[in-house]
Amino acid sequence: MSRVGVIGVGHGRFGRRSDATVQELAFEAFRAALQDAGIERKELDASIIAAVPEYHKQRSVAGVVQEYLNLNPLPTWLTEAACAAGSAAVRTAWMAIKSGLHQVVAVIGCQKMTELATADILALMGRVGEVQWESVFGTTFPGYYAMFATRHMHDYGTTHDQLLQVAVKNHHYGAQNPNALFQKEVTLEKAREGEPVASPFCVYDCCANADGAACVILASEDRARALSKKTVWLDGLGCATASMSVLRRPHLTGLPSAVGAVQQAYRMAGVTAKDIKVADVHDCFTIAEIMAYEDLGFCEKGQGGRYIEEKRSYIGGGGVAINVDGGLKAKGHPIGTTGVSMTYEVVKQLRGECGPRQVPDADIGLTHNVGGIGQYCFVHVYKRD
Amino acid sequence: MSRVGVIGVGHGRFGRRSDATVQELAFEAFRAALQDAGIERKELDASIIAAVPEYHKQRSVAGVVQEYLNLNPLPTWLTEAACAAGSAAVRTAWMAIKSGLHQVVAVIGCQKMTELATADILALMGRVGEVQWESVFGTTFPGYYAMFATRHMHDYGTTHDQLLQVAVKNHHYGAQNPNALFQKEVTLEKAREGEPVASPFCVYDCCANADGAACVILASEDRARALSKKTVWLDGLGCATASMSVLRRPHLTGLPSAVGAVQQAYRMAGVTAKDIKVADVHDCFTIAEIMAYEDLGFCEKGQGGRYIEEKRSYIGGGGVAINVDGGLKAKGHPIGTTGVSMTYEVVKQLRGECGPRQVPDADIGLTHNVGGIGQYCFVHVYKRD
Numbered sequence: 001m002s003r004v005g006v007i008g009v010g011h012g013r014f015g016r017r018s019d020a021t022v023q024e025l026a027f028e029a030f031r032a033a034l035q036d037a038g039i040e041r042k043e044l045d046a047s048i049i050a051a052v053p054e055y056h057k058q059r060s061v062a063g064v065v066q067e068y069l070n071l072n073p074l075p076t077w078l079t080e081a082a083c084a085a086g087s088a089a090v091r092t093a094w095m096a097i098k099s100g101l102h103q104v105v106a107v108i109g110c111q112k113m114t115e116l117a118t119a120d121i122l123a124l125m126g127r128v129g130e131v132q133w134e135s136v137f138g139t140t141f142p143g144y145y146a147m148f149a150t151r152h153m154h155d156y157g158t159t160h161d162q163l164l165q166v167a168v169k170n171h172h173y174g175a176q177n178p179n180a181l182f183q184k185e186v187t188l189e190k191a192r193e194g195e196p197v198a199s200p201f202c203v204y205d206c207c208a209n210a211d212g213a214a215c216v217i218l219a220s221e222d223r224a225r226a227l228s229k230k231t232v233w234l235d236g237l238g239c240a241t242a243s244m245s246v247l248r249r250p251h252l253t254g255l256p257s258a259v260g261a262v263q264q265a266y267r268m269a270g271v272t273a274k275d276i277k278v279a280d281v282h283d284c285f286t287i288a289e290i291m292a293y294e295d296l297g298f299c300e301k302g303q304g305g306r307y308i309e310e311k312r313s314y315i316g317g318g319g320v321a322i323n324v325d326g327g328l329k330a331k332g333h334p335i336g337t338t339g340v341s342m343t344y345e346v347v348k349q350l351r352g353e354c355g356p357r358q359v360p361d362a363d364i365g366l367t368h369n370v371g372g373i374g375q376y377c378f379v380h381v382y383k384r385d
Numbered sequence: 386m387s388r389v390g391v392i393g394v395g396h397g398r399f400g401r402r403s404d405a406t407v408q409e410l411a412f413e414a415f416r417a418a419l420q421d422a423g424i425e426r427k428e429l430d431a432s433i434i435a436a437v438p439e440y441h442k443q444r445s446v447a448g449v450v451q452e453y454l455n456l457n458p459l460p461t462w463l464t465e466a467a468c469a470a471g472s473a474a475v476r477t478a479w480m481a482i483k484s485g486l487h488q489v490v491a492v493i494g495c496q497k498m499t500e501l502a503t504a505d506i507l508a509l510m511g512r513v514g515e516v517q518w519e520s521v522f523g524t525t526f527p528g529y530y531a532m533f534a535t536r537h538m539h540d541y542g543t544t545h546d547q548l549l550q551v552a553v554k555n556h557h558y559g560a561q562n563p564n565a566l567f568q569k570e571v572t573l574e575k576a577r578e579g580e581p582v583a584s585p586f587c588v589y590d591c592c593a594n595a596d597g598a599a600c601v602i603l604a605s606e607d608r609a610r611a612l613s614k615k616t617v618w619l620d621g622l623g624c625a626t627a628s629m630s631v632l633r634r635p636h637l638t639g640l641p642s643a644v645g646a647v648q649q650a651y652r653m654a655g656v657t658a659k660d661i662k663v664a665d666v667h668d669c670f671t672i673a674e675i676m677a678y679e680d681l682g683f684c685e686k687g688q689g690g691r692y693i694e695e696k697r698s699y700i701g702g703g704g705v706a707i708n709v710d711g712g713l714k715a716k717g718h719p720i721g722t723t724g725v726s727m728t729y730e731v732v733k734q735l736r737g738e739c740g741p742r743q744v745p746d747a748d749i750g751l752t753h754n755v756g757g758i759g760q761y762c763f764v765h766v767y768k769r770d
Contacts, residue, residue, distance in 0.1 A: 021517060046624075053465065054439040058516040059509065060467045063629045063760030067515075073645045075624035077466040077473040077761065080438065082445045088462035092477060098484035101622065124444065130452075131443040132406060237486065239431075239460035244448045260458045375448030376462065 004097045005224040005231035006216050006382070007104075008037025009344045014212035014332040015181045016114045022056055023068035025213035026110035029340075030069050033106065033215035039227055044217075045102035046075040050089035050109040051336035052082065054124060057115050065110060075102075082128050083284065084371030085109070086214070086339025087378030093218045094234055104219045104227075109340030113209040113333075121209060128372040130245045142206055142285065144246060144373040146198040149287035151252040153200065155302065160200050162305035163286035164191040167204040169314060170283060170323050174330020176357050181210045181332030205286040210332025214340040216347065232347045236269025236381030238262055244375040253302075255370060257377035258295035262368070266297075269381035271364055273297030276320050276381075278349045278359040280342035282370040283327040289313075292368050293322070296379075321359040324349075339369040339378065350384040389482045390609040390616035391601050391767070392489075393422025394729045399597035399717040400566045401499050407441055408453035410598035411495035414725075415454050418491065418600035424612055429602070430487035431460040435474035435494040436721035437467065439509060442500050450495060460487075467513050468669065469756030470494070471599070471724025472624075472763030478603045479619055489604045489612075494725030498594040498718075506594060513757040515630045527591055527670065529631060529758040531583040534672035536637040538585065540687065545585050547690035548671035549576040552589045554699060555668060555708050559715020561742050566595045566717030590671040595717025599725040601732065617732045621654025621766030623647055629760040638687075640755060642762035643680035647753070651682075654766035656749055658682030661705050661766075663734045663744040665727035667755040668712040674698075677753050678707070681764075706744040709734075724763065727752040735769040 010032025012025055020028070026049075034041065047069070049062035058064055062078040079088040086109040093105040113121065125141040152158045171186040186204060194202030224231040240260030243249055250256060266272055273296060281296070283289035290304035298320045299307045312319030325331060325345040328338060346365035348354050367380045395417025397410055405413070411434075419426065432454070434447035443449055447463040464473040471494040478490040498506065510526040537543045553573050559565040571589060579587030609616040625645030628634055635641060651657055658681060666681070668674035675689035683705050684692045697704030710716060710730040713723060731750035733739050752765045 054444065057512065059439065059512040060514075060629065060757045060760060062466060063513075063626065063757055064515060066626050067628045067630065067633070067760070072627055073625040073642060076626055077464055077469075077476075077624075077756075079462055080465060081447060081462040084462075091462075092480070095477070095480040095484040095486055098486070099480040100483065101480055127442065127444040128448075129445075130449060239462075240458040241448065241451050241461055242457055243452045244445065245452065248452070257458060371462075372445045372448055375445060375452070 002221040003233045003235060004094050004218055004220060005233045006347050007219045007224050007228040007231050008033045008217040009347050010036055010215040011179050011341060011344045012213045013179050014210040014334060017211035022058055022061060022110050022112045023065050025211060026065045026108050027069055029213040029215040030106065030108055033217050037217050037228060041070065043104050043227065044074060044106055045104050046096060047071055047106040047108055048089040048092045049076055049078045050085040050340060051078060051111050052080055052085055055116060056112050065108060081376040082371035083335045084339055084369040084376045084378050085336040087367065087369035087380065090339060090343055090380060091237055091239060091378060094237060097218055097220050103223045104217065106215060106217050107340055108213065108215045109337030110213040111334035111336040112211045114211055134245060142198040142201055145285040145287055146201050148252050148291065149200055152287060155253055156305065158290065158305035161188065162309050163205055164188055165308045166283060166286040166289045167191050167329055169308065170327040170329040173324045173357055174326025177326045177331065180326040180330050181208055182330045201285060207284050207328035207333040210334050212332065212334040212337050214337050214344050216340055216343045230351050232350045233383050234380055235383050236265035238264030238379040241376055242374055244372065246373065254291045254295045255374035255377055257374050258292065258368060258370065261377040261379040262296050265379040265381045271381060275364050276366045277362045277364055278321045278346060279366040279368060280325065280345050281322055281368040283323055283329050284333060288370065289323065296368060315359050324357050324359060342367040342369060346382050350382055387606040388618045388620060389479050389603055389605060390618045391732050392604045392609050392613040392616050393418045393602040394732050395421055395600040396564050396726060396729045397598045398564050399595040399719060402596035407443055407446060407495050407497045408450050410596060411450045411493050412454055414598040414600035415491065415493055418602050422602050422613060426455065428489050428612065429459060429491055430489050431481060432456055432491040432493055433474040433477045434461055434463045435470040435725060436463060436496050437465055437470055440501060441497050450493060466761045467756035468720045469724055469754040469761045469763050470721040472752065472754035472765065475724060475728055475765060476622055476624060476763060479622060482603055482605050488608045489602065491600060491602050492725055493598065493600045494722030495598040496719035496721040497596045499596050519630060527583040527586055530670040530672055531586050533637050533676065534585055537672060540638055541690065543675065543690035546573065547694050548590055549573055550693045551668060551671040551674045552576050552714055554693065555712040555714040558709045558742055559711025562711045562716065565711045565715050566593055567715045586670060592669050592713035592718040595719050597717065597719040597722050599722050599729045601725055601728045615736050617735045618768045619765055620768050621650035623649030623764040626761055627759055629757065631758065639676045639680045640759035640762055642759050643677065643753060643755065646762040646764040647681050650764040650766045656766060660749045661751045662747045662749055663706045663731060664751040664753060665710065665730050666707055666753040668708055668714050669718060673755065674708065681753060700744050709742050709744060724752065724754040727754060731767050735767055
């Protein structure tokens, strides 16, 4: 079976990017990825664009990006799976190559989040939950995850301090990531004083909206071996869904979609949770990272709070090094871009290029990208040669 | 090379569907497609959803559809390429199967267009053109195509009567299609009296917004042969893009993306324009169908007006039978659904199931689905056994 690999990655700065349109953000990341791959535009066969378009003034995002990147007349279209749009695009590119239709495909996550007023963003995000039966009663995005947190605390004794320790870790690493929105440390004491958002969450439990773009270039095994000496292989893919209505979920202390997706990805890649050295997981809220520890099999169910309290998800902590780029919490969360940004980080880690944030002996890595409130989850397993 | 085929199709009624949510529309089409295929839900591996989400109150459309169709935990995500979203989904499903990742995939186009006020819809549609340099000057969707029409008239002597004859034909066939929004004939005399929209267009030059859904089920050759005796094969795929800014187009009398896409699709399927017996083409405005005749090679450049005037695109007219389901013009245009609806019609024609609208000896058919103002075009070629 021939493989599909990542031959180049690029990443722009996340933040309030009023200096750039969505196509200009895309170009920053795209140019960096081409340079990283050491290839020219003419090697590409197609692009897949990840974005959640309703946050943009500009619609038909794939079209405007394709033109600005001078990629006409190559094929392009957009994928969307709420906050997992980026991973849906990586999966689509993998399929495009594996199907034989294309050989080299650029995946570009590009998202503006700050063109709308905050209240409008919150209203849009609430509609990522079920509109007919749930959001009419006032559910918000933080409110959904706050319910998950409350139930996790109730069932497993997880504490708010444990939740906040996720934020402390991710800000610690974000402070070392020049692309992150927040590049400063946060102490547990400081985090405890955060303004309340949705009980039990304060602001330090919540990731921040940000503009930003990232790009990864995938190639068939033949083309990858011809073009690159540092290919990282995408060997395991998983995608699963769960009911959007939380009232139909079997429980609220984890994401059934994540459990399903990771089982597929591990099986396809021939690995288990024990083989993973580094992972970028979807920490839109602190509880989401704790649930990910458990859903991905890095610890037993209910032990996620202890896992972070014991600093096992730090580099050298004895567990899997998680979100050592700062995660959504410190990098910011340009929703269409996030899955591509995760891929960028894991590829850089597997290539040993992360400097002070490098995870030792990182040979197998994973991305875990959740859409909405867990109605989608995409898990990808990467290996170096 | 193994093939990928369509084993089942379903189509709901297009129109102002205030009786149904987007997931209910999806279910109508999905249930019909399962029944048509003679399979149960458990045969499916995944779904791909086509929609343009910003017209909906409900976001995360793929998630809500997947739940309502009882397809959790199967993978799903959404594709968007403006009005070509449906064909992007068919292409994605083809790739999913051909890559070996999935065997049987449901493609569901589902679109609400009437939840928003007409003025808001027009504003959103204007943003499908280039926002930074064009739509700020007041370009609208009809305005773009009116420019194409004006130039076509100038360069080739195309007349407004010829444009309106496209509408006359499509309403003629729409009157025989129980799923169409408009099921009545329109005479040329009546069409000439239409209210002006954007010179030279009157209302009869323009398709209408509609809600609606369609579903097609694709399968690998192995699974198709096991499950179905009436598979129609998707043997040629083409996708190309052009600049979104019309100011950067080489000309305004056709779509470079359509020319690029059809060349790919003909080559891949091993056919030429002469082999096509039936086609569904993207007649969002009357000029768009005339440009399609030319871009797809059904007639010489500039002869599109004459092609319809001579009724060559009618059944038995001596040319390719085009939009004999009524096209966007008479069926209505639920933008994310349209590409799937086109696929439905071509499959039904190739199976010989179109009753009074049946094209004789329809063995090879084509869909031509344009996104936005031609920044995307997808062409698919279908064959029966």
